Amino acid sequence: MEWIDSLRKLLKEDQVTVNPTELERHSRDESYHTPHLPDVVVFPENREEVSRILRFANDREIPVTPFGLGSSLEGHVIPYKGGISVDFQRMNKxxxxxxxxxxxxxxxxxxxxxxxxxxxxxxxxxxxxxxxxxxxxxxxxxxxxxxxxxxxxxxxxxxxxxxxxxxxxxxxxxxxxxxxxxxxxxxxxxxxxxxxxxxxxxxxxxxxxxIPEAIMAARAVFPTVKQAVNAAVSIISSGIPVARLELVDALSMKYLNEHSETRYPAAPTLFLEFHGNEAGLKRDVVFAEELAQGEECQGFQFETDTKARAKLWEARHHLAYAFIHRSPGKRLMVTDVCVPMSELAGAVEHARHALNQEGMEGGILGHIGDGNYHVLMMIDPTDPRDVDKAEKINASIVEYALGRGGTCTGEHGVGVGKIRYLRREHKEAVDVMMSIKQALDPKGILNPGKKLPPR
Amino acid sequence: MEWIDSLRKLLKEDQVTVNPTELERHSRDESYHTPHLPDVVVFPENREEVSRILRFANDREIPVTPFGLGSSLEGHVIPYKGGISVDFQRMNKxxxxxxxxxxxxxxxxxxxxxxxxxxxxxxxxxxxxxxxxxxxxxxxxxxxxxxxxxxxxxxxxxxxxxxxxxxxxxxxxxxxxxxxxxxxxxxxxxxxxxxxxxxxxxxxxxxxxxIPEAIMAARAVFPTVKQAVNAAVSIISSGIPVARLELVDALSMKYLNEHSETRYPAAPTLFLEFHGNEAGLKRDVVFAEELAQGEECQGFQFETDTKARAKLWEARHHLAYAFIHRSPGKRLMVTDVCVPMSELAGAVEHARHALNQEGMEGGILGHIGDGNYHVLMMIDPTDPRDVDKAEKINASIVEYALGRGGTCTGEHGVGVGKIRYLRREHKEAVDVMMSIKQALDPKGILNPGKKLPPR
The missing domain is CATH 3.30.465.10 (Uridine Diphospho-n-acetylenolpyruvylglucosamine Reductase; domain 3)
Incomplete structure (x- = not known):
């Protein structure tokens, strides 16, 4: 392509590549979404270079897709229209x-x-x-x-x-x-x-x-997911300023233990953390524990030393990888709805029901202090039945959330995976979003095919 | 005007008025900015009526200015181009x-x-x-x-x-x-x-x-404004989750006492409030008091009962009215910059200097936990020298803030009073704002002359 030679003149030699390994690395993210190669990858080192690249691309109407580390979960960084993948790895100061x-x-x-x-x-x-x-x-x-x-x-x-x-x-x-x-x-x-x-x-x-003066982390195990969710809703409604409040269901606890070499009970669990001064925090913890006991929790297991606490949260953070690493060849499909707290218990119950109905294995976990939870499924992206099942489950979960004032994505974003739900969630406001896009990117070169439905 | 008759047909009779008293009431806000009459005032009762009014106005390119209670401080609700003032007083459910x-x-x-x-x-x-x-x-x-x-x-x-x-x-x-x-x-x-x-x-x-389980309010008196500001910066930097942290200078304390019939010392004062559980809050208060004592504060005077606490905050809220009511015939000019905490002490000192230089009386007060403070001046809007002095002081304070990463308005908004500073504060980003305005209001009927510089 002639334009790639012109692009090379704007940057140093090692800042522009069509090396197949690099193109491949910039063709995918951590999700199940189908990869697509960019035509070229560039590595700008400062704002002026980024500006030069965009002026160049805009003049020629070449698509531009930004790339960080490729950890997006809805295909955000996949350059479906080819063009330039702009990798920011050298702007890391x-x-x-x-x-x-x-x-x-x-x-x-x-x-x-x-x-x-x-x-x-x-x-x-x-x-x-x-x-x-x-x-x-x-x-x-x-x-x-x-x-x-x-x-x-x-x-x-x-x-x-x-x-x-x-x-x-x-x-x-x-x-x-x-x-x-x-x-x-x-x-x-x-x-x-x-x-x-x-x-x-x-x-x-x-x-x-x-960094807070005092930090306390705890696990709380419940007989059922529903009771764990109810306890979380009570804690939030009580106004306790909890710093973290995570749900991990039984299946996910099993995978977490395998991946992180922990021996936590493989039962529905809340991970909690409290930040504050020593005195205030003790009061918060006692109050939260009382509320949890109201839902048949047997009490908090505290992770008192810094190391055990770090281990707990590392295990929680690596949970998606626990799913990914035990299913070689499969890809991650993860739902991401967020619902009002008053709808959370029903929504999580509905998600489990949707999984069962399709006979799909899946873990339920998430940031339920915000009403945001994920269903993690490992699917074979080359098997249409697998993809179809997972998409049915996702659609059912999203529909449930949107019908109750929730959103199709609490934190992962739209990418390509959620575009189909935009109109349903935002209705006429989508037109306003498209007007803004049109005003700021009239030629549509910036990450085309993402975030908004096509014009 | 012919169009007012057409407008009447869209609403009930008592929803459209050209009564001079009503026009006058909708011609001004609480600031010194010059009043200007709307052609007509309407009182919609639901969204459909608002929609009808806007469709009507947009078709005929008639300016529309929304009106709440008229308490804006930069002329936001003044219909400088005439047209329709939309008063929302009936939509109050x-x-x-x-x-x-x-x-x-x-x-x-x-x-x-x-x-x-x-x-x-x-x-x-x-x-x-x-x-x-x-x-x-x-x-x-x-x-x-x-x-x-x-x-x-x-x-x-x-x-x-x-x-x-x-x-x-x-x-x-x-x-x-x-x-x-x-x-x-x-x-x-x-x-x-x-x-x-x-x-x-x-x-x-x-x-x-x-509503928090426990609330404690306190006053802390300092020898100088600078020491009060330094104490505030220390409290914020320490991470104490203070719920309110207000500065009131000596002159403002004097006026506050007169207006609210309180007998607080007429000296630079911090008003503080702490929210939380009983145990945590006590720790926060002790820590904050220690920091204040480092700046020669003689200790906190606590307002322990609910009534005294309510009195304290009512007095603080009425402070602008304390200035207004003691200067009949004059109008309020109030600055509203917000600066990074590291620049706050210098900014407040500079403000006092700017007042002294112009020989203008003014109180300094504000929400200094956020870096936001106000200079209150009472001016005669018909006296060009008075207006000129106050505008010079305002300009000097804004320039100081903008030179240090601050903003020309922390909370009052731009209205007409701050438009001249927009380009200086936001530079090329103003063009992006204007593109968005153009995309959403292509005929420019919505509150024309406010918020952004003219095209």
Missing amino acids: ILEVRPQDMLVRVQPGVTRSQLNRELKKYGLFFSVDPGADATLGGMAATNASGTTAVRYGVMRDQVRDLEVVLSDGRIIRTGGRAAKSSSGYHLTGLFVGSEGTLGLFTELTLRVFG | ILEVRPQDMLVRVQPGVTRSQLNRELKKYGLFFSVDPGADATLGGMAATNASGTTAVRYGVMRDQVRDLEVVLSDGRIIRTGGRAAKSSSGYHLTGLFVGSEGTLGLFTELTLRVFG
């Missing part, structure tokens, strides 16, 4: 830590664990923790969350400012360093979660928190 | 309280105190509390905040879903009832703070909180 402002400025290729290693020196931490050690640029693009959102908020709550390169190469900043603002339109919130369809991020200013 | 989901659904004309009276029955409260008893629609339109934002967040953090009537009469919903979502673009965040320039709100779903 932590630019500035501002402890007094509780802010950090980073490039988009920095991963969350890389950031937390640095922040620890300042007694600070970054709260958002999806299962994967994703890049912060990717996490902002999907509005990712994880286990701590119930207390600290989702990715959108942490992004104070973005540097964004627009489709035509213009560079803007969306926010500032002040803790709040009523100036201008809230572009930061608009670009967070836009999945690379409105612009590419070249810098992020993120809110961070002080 | 609390439609639904969902205690388990911690949500409430309201019409835009409901005021914050009206909502809190209802929520109290459920043990819940709505957190955002600007000085005025504003409508929730108006508060969402300006992204208002107040004394509790430091703990519970600003208006944008509380709005889960909006029903919006677009410029051409289309009706959309921007969100849902789930606690989080990665579906679609974040329209809720875009419409919150859009000051009536992108659409009119006809329904809001808002997050509410449980």
Whole structure:
């Protein structure tokens, strides 16, 4: 392709590749979605290069798909229309830590664990923790969350400012360093979660928190999933400021034990964590335990030392990999609805019913303090019956959630996998979203085929 | 005007008025900005009527300005191009309280105190509390905040879903009832703070909180404003989850005492409040007091009973009125910058210097836990020298903030008063905002002349 030669002239030699291994690596994510090769992969090192690439692509109407670490779960980074895959791995610097402002400025290729290693020196931490050690640029693009959102908020709550390169190469900043603002339109919130369809991020200013004075983690085992969910709903409704509140069902506990070499009971379990000062936290824990006992929990098993606590949460974070690694050749399909708390018990029960009805094995787990839960299924993407079953289950779960004020995706994003539900969830508001897309990317070069239905 | 007769046919007789008193009431807000009469005032009672009004106005390119209670501070509700003032006072119903989901659904004309009276029955409260008893629609339109934002967040953090009537009469919903979502673009965040320039709100779903188990309020008096600010910065940086942290300078304390018949010392003061469980809160208070004593505070004066606490916060909320009522014939000019915490002490010192330099009397106060503070000045809007002085002071304070990563408006919004600073604050991002405005309101009928610079 002639244009790839022209593209090479914009960057250094080692920044542009058509190496088949690299093309293949940029053709897929961690999901079951069908891979598709880009025509070329580029590795920009600064905002000016990203701007140059976009100006080039926009002039020639070449599709551009941003790529972090490829840990997306709905095909976000798959370049279905070919074109340029923009890999941010070389833009991975932590630019500035501002402890007094509780802010950090980073490039988009920095991963969350890389950031937390640095922040620890300042007694600070970054709260958002999806299962994967994703890049912060990717996490902002999907509005990712994880286990701590119930207390600290989702990715959108942490992004104070973005540097964004627009489709035509213009560079803007969306926010500032002040803790709040009523100036201008809230572009930061608009670009967070836009999945690379409105612009590419070249810098992020993120809110961070002080490491709490005291932390207590606990497991609580219940006779049934329903009782675990009911206990979670009670804890949230009581106003206890729990920092983490995760459900893991019996099957998932079994896989977790196998993968992480733990010996937790293979029964429906809540993983909890409390942050605060020593005195306040003790009170919170006692109150939460009482509520759990009301649902026949036999009491909290505390992970008192730092190591056991780290082990607990590492096991929880690796749960998707526990499913993936025991099913070689299969691919992960994971649902991601989020429902109002009053609908959560019914929704989780319905999900189990949907699995049983299709005779599909699947684990149920999630961030149920937010009403967000996942069904994990391992499927053979080349077997149409397998795919069909999983899609039926997903559709049934999404329909249930949308009928009750919920959303088709709590934290993974739309990618290609959820587009079919957009109109059902947002109705006429989809047209407004499409007007905004049209205004900011008139030629439609930015991650085409993702996030919104076709025009 | 012929079109007013046509407009009358869309609504009941008592919903359309050109009564001079009503026109006058809808020509001004609580600020010093020059009033301007609308041609007509309408009082819609439901979304369909709002939709009809907008379709009508859009067809004829008639300006439309929404009106809540007129408590805006930058001329937001003043219909500078005439046309239709849409008053939401008849859409003032609390439609639904969902205690388990911690949500409430309201019409835009409901005021914050009206909502809190209802929520109290459920043990819940709505957190955002600007000085005025504003409508929730108006508060969402300006992204208002107040004394509790430091703990519970600003208006944008509380709005889960909006029903919006677009410029051409289309009706959309921007969100849902789930606690989080990665579906679609974040329209809720875009419409919150859009000051009536992108659409009119006809329904809001808002997050509410449980009334805390324990509350403690305190005053802390300091020798100088600088020491008070330093103490506030220390408290925030320490991570103490303070629920309110307000600065009131000596002059403002004097006026506050006069207006509210209190006898607090007329010296630089922090007003603080702590929420939590009894045990945790006691620890927080002790820690905060230690930090304050490091800045020569003589210790906390606690307002232990509910009545004294209510008195304290009522006095604080009425502070703007304390300035207004002692200067009959004059109008309020209030600055509203928000700066990063690391810049706060310097910014407040600079503000006092700016006042002294112009020989202008002014109080300094604000929500300094967020880095947001106000300078209150009473000016004679018919005296050009007075206006000029106040505008010089405002400009100097804004320039200082913008040079240090701050914003020209922390919570009042842009209206007409801050438009001149938009380009300086957001640079090329203003063009993106204008593209969005163009896409959603191509004829420019919605609150023209506000929020963004002219095309």
